Amino acid sequence: METIDYGTAMIWYSMWPVVIFVAYKFVRINIEHLENNIETKEKK
């Protein structure tokens, strides 16, 4: 019977919240950039 490596599995599972967090952070940065663009365009 195959020996299961719990440590490796936990590292892989922990990627799930990390990906969501990274995606959220990038969304915030990009949205800030977009809103600044829209604001600048409106002022012009």
Add this chain to the structure above:
Amino acid sequence: MEDALLTDWSRAQFALTAMYHWLFVPLTLGLSFIIAIMETIYVKTGNVVWKEITKFWMTLFAINFAIGLATGIIMEFEFGTNWSNYSWIVGDIFGAPLAIEGIMAFFMESTFFAVMFFGWDKVSKKMHLLSTWLVAIGSNLSALWILVANGWMQNPVGMVFNVDTARFEMESFWDVLFNPNAYSKFLHTIGSGYVMGSLFVVGISAWYLLKGRDVVKAKKSIVVGATFGLITSIFLIVSGDESAHEVALHQPTKLAAMEGLYDGHTRAGIVAVGQLNSEKEIGDKKEPFIWEIEIPYALSFLGFHNTDAFVAGINDLVYGNKEQGIESAKSKIEKGKVAIEALRSYKEAKKSGDIAKAKTALETFRANEPYFGYGYLSDEKEIIPPVALTFYSFHIMVGFGLWFLMLFFFVLYFAMVNRLDGKKMLLRLAVFSIPLGYIAGEAGWIVAEVGRQPWAIQDMLPVGMATSNVSVTAVQTTFWLFAIIFTLLMIAEIKIILKQIKLGMEGH
């Protein structure tokens, strides 16, 4: 003949239910997190535009969630109605993650779904936001337990065969949960859901931009969708690589079928695109492809993370390859039959009280136990899944996946440099990519499930041994009944969603 027909119809009915179910699930998995991110921006900035954006996408999410439930519940019932032998033999292991899914994850998402959808003016902003995140986490946890169960079917671990009850019983819950096939499947499947959710948001927002309606909200939505899609597409590639690695280790016949590889070799390349030779048979000398474009070394690397690794082909797996230490299917079938006979002999000896004979039979059974499932096969070629369906599905999935990555990148780039409005062709491509996301997702499941045939439980239980003792007519009747109901549900969903989209983002 009757048995084969029953197996085929039971298989067809489950495939029908699973494929319809997968039309609704990925959107739930992906859109729930996109909505949670949008609402977080609203709560953090206090900008009501974000509240309206969140409520719009939440309406579409709710329609999809409600209709998706029906197919999911029917699928679980089918384990009892059509696959009762399977449920009897492995229910002790398979039932545990399904029960956790129902009690923990499904109840969690359903409870907080009510707060999320109806509670805008009834609970505080923060409580509402927490509910939205819990719906997203709950729906993804639901997927986790289902995929833990599915991963176990692809690579059965943490169990022992009880010879007295003739059932597989769980020995280690943690082995089942931390099974490499479970986490790789979970991450790859939710990743595909995130990409699907992103395509949905990007595609619909692109339609608004093309029509010149709700432009600001559509632009904001498209940036959220494309950013989320780009990050999760990269994640999808990483988890896909791990998934392929596990397939190579535990399901070599699936890997060979995915690549149309008949004669294994070291430094094997991946066929990037190609057309299979339909006249090719296992064991003959015909060329497997009419034409193909191959990426050298890539299959050895994908499967074993080593460009020099040997990748077994279909012929090696059927006829054996002594040089590489691969046993022939014929030898495995013979050992499997010995295991079945030993089990029968053990039971008879136990019944008659012949302890010595029972002990010998048990030892013989344990020595041949890894081949137990093979004993139910009659032909060595049965171990190979349908090659063409697995091969083309795999390549469609990968090809579309790469296209989505490029789409998200270009959409995001032009949105960031404020030139997206003028990119009409790109926006049209974004709209037309929504159905491609569904096709890619379905293709992925075809690779996973068709590719592991003939097994219900890898190497342990062939599909033909897993069915219920019901009449073929009963399965045929319910097949068509479900086909009609699911099609009506799908039409209803599309109509309601299109109506909501046409109403626009205003007023939400």
